[in-house]
Amino acid sequence: MNILAIHGSPRKGGNSEILLQAFIEGTKSKNPKLEKISLYELKFSPCIACGECEHSGECVLRDDMTEIYPKILSADLLVVSTPIFFYSQPSMLQAFFERFQALWASKYILHLSHPFNKTPRGILLALGATKGKKLFEALVRTYKFVMDACWGKYVGGLFFRGIDKKGEILEHPDILEKAKNLGKEVVLFEDEANWNLERSPTP
């Protein structure tokens, strides 16, 4: 299994990065090919809606995303770990998602297949400070659409409320255990039915 692990927070060493690290630890039980990328360490812009990808299937912007597209396409699993910002995703994660427009255009306008005939699966690891009932609704809706754009499918996630201060997640070993176990499950079981995830549309 080829895993692309995407970190979406500007806060280095913060809660979502610790959560992602726990997931990565779990995957080590089988040594998969795994690459972690921290979006805030990259330089790329949001989609500029130039429409060029509707003709070529490729993004005309030349920035750090140019190297990320092949990684997205060779991944079997895309794990996004992120905090909630304003009931949605942090800006760089939004920009990253927008750049899937080139893949969306390839699939839905040019009617191309996935270049390696994969159906990548998408997982979210998400957290926020408040206890809002609909805290993860926008993120989940967006990520479902993003996974569909890259010929894949969203399969679920782990969602945690009431986590705010930097490193506060370390006070919740149960949460980190869940993420680590999920990391183990994704490499041990091919069928995602065996992955302990929340699958509800409004977690």
Ligand SMILES: Cc1cc2nc3c(=O)[nH]c(=O)nc-3n(C[C@H](O)[C@H](O)[C@H](O)COP(=O)(O)O)c2cc1C
């Ligand atoms: C700009 C900004 C906006 C935020 N918006 C929300 C929000 O809408 N709902 C919420 O529950 N928490 C919100 N938070 C809190 C973060 O989700 C929380 O601090 C989280 O633990 C940060 O994770 P990190 O350490 O991985 O960055 C916001 C934080 C920032 C900095």
